[in-house]
Amino acid sequence: MTPCLCTNRTTCRFYQHLHNSRLSETDLQHSEDGRKKRIYKRGAYIFEQGRNSTGLYCVQSGHVLLKHLDKFGNETAFRVVGPGELMGQRSFFGKDNHMASGQALSRTYICFHPKAVVDQLLNTSVHLARCFLHDLARDPGPADTLKLRNLKLPLRIRLIYLLVILKEHSDVTSHEGSLTFNLPLKRLDIAALISARPESVTRVIRDMETDGIALFHDHTVTVPHLDKLLEIIGSNLESPGAQLAEGS
Amino acid sequence: MTPCLCTNRTTCRFYQHLHNSRLSETDLQHSEDGRKKRIYKRGAYIFEQGRNSTGLYCVQSGHVLLKHLDKFGNETAFRVVGPGELMGQRSFFGKDNHMASGQALSRTYICFHPKAVVDQLLNTSVHLARCFLHDLARDPGPADTLKLRNLKLPLRIRLIYLLVILKEHSDVTSHEGSLTFNLPLKRLDIAALISARPESVTRVIRDMETDGIALFHDHTVTVPHLDKLLEIIGSNLESPGAQLAEGS
DNA sequence: CGTACCGTTGAGGTGAGTCAAAGTAAGTGG
DNA sequence: CCACTTACTTTGACTCACCTCAACGGTACG
Numbered sequence: 001m002t003p004c005l006c007t008n009r010t011t012c013r014f015y016q017h018l019h020n021s022r023l024s025e026t027d028l029q030h031s032e033d034g035r036k037k038r039i040y041k042r043g044a045y046i047f048e049q050g051r052n053s054t055g056l057y058c059v060q061s062g063h064v065l066l067k068h069l070d071k072f073g074n075e076t077a078f079r080v081v082g083p084g085e086l087m088g089q090r091s092f093f094g095k096d097n098h099m100a101s102g103q104a105l106s107r108t109y110i111c112f113h114p115k116a117v118v119d120q121l122l123n124t125s126v127h128l129a130r131c132f133l134h135d136l137a138r139d140p141g142p143a144d145t146l147k148l149r150n151l152k153l154p155l156r157i158r159l160i161y162l163l164v165i166l167k168e169h170s171d172v173t174s175h176e177g178s179l180t181f182n183l184p185l186k187r188l189d190i191a192a193l194i195s196a197r198p199e200s201v202t203r204v205i206r207d208m209e210t211d212g213i214a215l216f217h218d219h220t221v222t223v224p225h226l227d228k229l230l231e232i233i234g235s236n237l238e239s240p241g242a243q244l245a246e247g248s
Numbered sequence: 249m250t251p252c253l254c255t256n257r258t259t260c261r262f263y264q265h266l267h268n269s270r271l272s273e274t275d276l277q278h279s280e281d282g283r284k285k286r287i288y289k290r291g292a293y294i295f296e297q298g299r300n301s302t303g304l305y306c307v308q309s310g311h312v313l314l315k316h317l318d319k320f321g322n323e324t325a326f327r328v329v330g331p332g333e334l335m336g337q338r339s340f341f342g343k344d345n346h347m348a349s350g351q352a353l354s355r356t357y358i359c360f361h362p363k364a365v366v367d368q369l370l371n372t373s374v375h376l377a378r379c380f381l382h383d384l385a386r387d388p389g390p391a392d393t394l395k396l397r398n399l400k401l402p403l404r405i406r407l408i409y410l411l412v413i414l415k416e417h418s419d420v421t422s423h424e425g426s427l428t429f430n431l432p433l434k435r436l437d438i439a440a441l442i443s444a445r446p447e448s449v450t451r452v453i454r455d456m457e458t459d460g461i462a463l464f465h466d467h468t469v470t471v472p473h474l475d476k477l478l479e480i481i482g483s484n485l486e487s488p489g490a491q492l493a494e495g496s
Numbered sequence: 497c498g499t500a501c502c503g504t505t506g507a508g509g510t511g512a513g514t515c516a517a518a519g520t521a522a523g524t525g526g
Numbered sequence: 527c528c529a530c531t532t533a534c535t536t537t538g539a540c541t542c543a544c545c546t547c548a549a550c551g552g553t554a555c556g
Contacts (some may be wrong), residue, residue, distance in 0.1 A: 068394055076394050093378075094385030122378065129377035130341075130370065136381065137342030142390045146316055146324050149397035151443040151544090155512070187535065195399040200512055202536055399512090402543070435503065448544060450504055 013086050013135065014058045014113060018121070021128040027121060034117035040104040046087070049101040053091040055114040059083050062108025063169075063184045067192070068100045077192035078148075079141055080105070080185070082169030089136055092118070105184040140165075149195045155204050158194040160233055163214065163221060178224045183216070261334050261383065262306045262361060266369070269376040275369060282365035288352040294335070297349045301339040303362040307331050310356025311417075311432045314348045315440065325440035326396075327389055328353070328433070330417035337384055340366070353432040388413075396442050403452050406442040408481055411462065411469060428470045 018031060037060075040046055046057060049069055059081050066079040066087070081087050081102070091098045092115070122129050147153070147161045163183075170181040187198040194201075208214050213229060215222040223229055266279060285308075288294055294305060297317055307329055314327040314335070329335050329350070339346045340363070370377050395401070395409045411431075418429040435446040442449075456462050461477060463470040471477055 068391070070395065076398060078390075078394060090385045092385070093381040095382065096386060099391060123374060126371060126374045126377055129374055129381060133341045133377060133381050133384065134343065136384050137338045137340070138344060142326075142338075142393065143316070143347055145390065145393050145397070146326060147318065149393070149399065149443070150318075150324060151397065151399055152324075186533095195397070197513060198535075199514085199537085203512085206536085445545060446503075447505085447546085451544090454504085 012058055012060070012084055012111070014056065014111070017128060017131040017135075020131060021125045023121065023125055023128070027124060031113065031117055031121060034114055036112045036114070038110045038112055040108045040110065042104055042106050044104050044108075046102040046104060046108070046110060047098050049098050051098050053088055053096070053098060053115070055112055056089060056092055056118055057087040057102070058111040058113065059085050059087065060109040060111055063105040064102045064108060065105050065185070065189055066100045066102055075192065076195070077189060078145055080166060080169065080193070085169070086135070089132065089139075093132065093136065105189070148193060155194065155196055155200055156208065157233060158196070159190070159201070159204055159208075160213075160229055162190065162194055163223070163229070164233070177226065178222060179226055180220060180222045183219050183221045185219075260306055260308070260332055260359070262304065262359070265376055265379040265383075268379060269373045271369065271373055271376070275372060279361065279365055279369060282362055284360040284362070286358045286360055288356045288358065290352055290354050292352050292356075294350040294352060294356070294358060295346050297346050299346050301336055301344070301346060301363070303360055304337060304340055304366055305335040305350070306359040306361065307333050307335065308357040308359055311353040312350045312356060313353050313433070313437055314350055316348045323440060324443070325437060326393055328414060328417065328441070333417070334383070337380065337387075341380065341384065353437070403442065403444055403448055404456065405481055406444070407438070407449070407452055407456075408462075408477055410438065410442055411471070411477070412481075425474065426470060426472045427474060428468060431464070431467050431469045433467075 018028060038046075040062075046064060047053075049067075061083050064081040064087060065077055066081065067075055067077045069075050078100070087102055088098065090096075122132075144161075144165055148158050148165075150158070153161075166183065167179075167181055170183075172179050172181040174180075185193075187201050190196075191198045191201045205214075205216050209216065212224060213232070215224070266276060286294075288310075294312060295301075297315075309331050312329040312335060313325055314329060315323050315325045317323050326348070335350055336346065338344075370380075392409075392413055396406055396413075398406070401409075414431065415427070415429055418431075420427050420429040422428075433441070435449050438444075439446045439449045453462075453464050457464065460472060461480065463472070
């Protein structure tokens with residue numbers, strides 16, 4: 001039996017939670033026995049919108065794109081899930097059907113925790129429930145969406161935001177200020193994430209390359225100067241000042 | 249002591265949770281004693297982005313606009329919270345600073361539940377924790393954002409989506425297929441919610457009125473035929489140029 | 497009767513979408 | 527390994543929905 005990455009507390013959120021929750025040995029063993037390892041090819045769906053939630057998914061390796069299809073046929077990608085992250089929490093805890101589909105962007109190894117197992121663990125530990133609450137509350141998804149889909153921001157800025165977000169979930173090799181990481185997305189996927197069209201993505205990427213801001217080659221991004229990239233976004237225009245108006 | 253709406257389980261989410269969680273009488277009393285009633289004038293901030301979370305806010309009456317300020321100084325509204333709804337859960341459970349500010353759109357009555365009280369209750373009941381988990385997971389905010397900020401959708405469609413969403417949280421009086429409800433938003437607020445400019449909002453509203461789709465008058469919206477409204481959303485994807493009525 | 501804010505209207509500009517077509521990579525089967 | 531099909535990417539010309547800027551009208555309030 002090959003060791004499952006999911007038993008490594010540094011790489012798996014689920015496992016971290018379990019070990020922070022002072023569960024008994026039998027409970028821990030129970031979760032170990034319950035989990036299932038699954039492998040998906042590129043393009044395969046790990047779960048599909050509209051289906052029942054059957055448990056929690058933990059990504060061991062690979063990347064998963066979450067897409068939402070509204071009732072009128074519009075497909076909108078809103079997130080990329082990378083190694084160590086959990087998926088399907090929202091529908092699991094909301095006791096609802098999946099509100100999105102998860103599609104493997106590359107060969108993806110998943111550790112699946114069935115509903116029955118997770119439910120039982122939750123009921124034995126308030127602390128575990130609070131861990132999940134904490135996780136769900138800190139989900140950067142909603143905040144990211146505000147950045148990536150802000151019409152007021154030009155396309156180039158939204159793309160840079162996307163790079164910054166994806167960088168956090170990728171293996172980054174840095175070398176003298178420049179950094180390189182894998183971008184397992186097609187033009188169409190990128191477009192869907194920043195609410196644009198693939199042709200426009202191509203054009204923005206071309207322009208960024210001629211400007212020397214970032215280089216896109218064979219699903220790999222190279223940023224010569226991260227500072228330069230962040231400067232374009234941030235431009236230290238920050239001033240959170242607002243008056244305090246306390247009611248009584 | 250004036251009766252707090254927050255003790256009415258049909259109007260307050262927080263109270264619903266407490267009563268579904270089989271808490272002891274002393275615990276219930278504890279929460280009653282702990283909560284604080286607060287009143288805010290129009291324009292006042294109930295909580296501010298960047299500050300520490302100090303507890304949970306339950307809206308009794310009035311409406312609150314949630315806004316996010318990014319590093320550029322761009323203000324983005326992303327939600328309207330109405331009576332009976334909770335606010336500040338994300339930062340409370342995430343143990344993080346508020347990621348948004350909550351501003352009263354009209355005179356607003358808030359029931360505030362301090363951190364200490366909520367924390368203690370949470371620790372005594374796994375069920376309560378799961379209620380909040382369930383709530384947070386079902387938060388329609390992220391899904392709504394996808395609709396309201398989808399660049400592929402024309403402004404008119406986004407505005408209609410907004411109306412449909414707001415309708416759910418308002419007192420709607422319907423009469424023979426037509427319905428009327430309160431819209432406590434200024435043009436600038438509407439613009440911020442659908443990622444547009446106030447001038448554009450004015451124009452779209454004007455066009456919708458000439459088309460007889462919806463009437464905006466003095467912060468009140470009247471929709472003559474809801475079917476017609478929903479139909480427009482649906483017909484959008486199939487044929488790009490499918491307007492039901494011409495504008496001139 | 498100003499002052500201030502909000503809402504409306506018009507003229508003009510542009511970023512990004514659309515459409516169409518060619519170029520390139522990736523799979524498939526013999 | 528090569529033909530063949532299929533999927534993805536790039537490019538250019540054109541168009542348009544919305545933004546920007548600027549001026550004006552309404553309403554509330556001191």
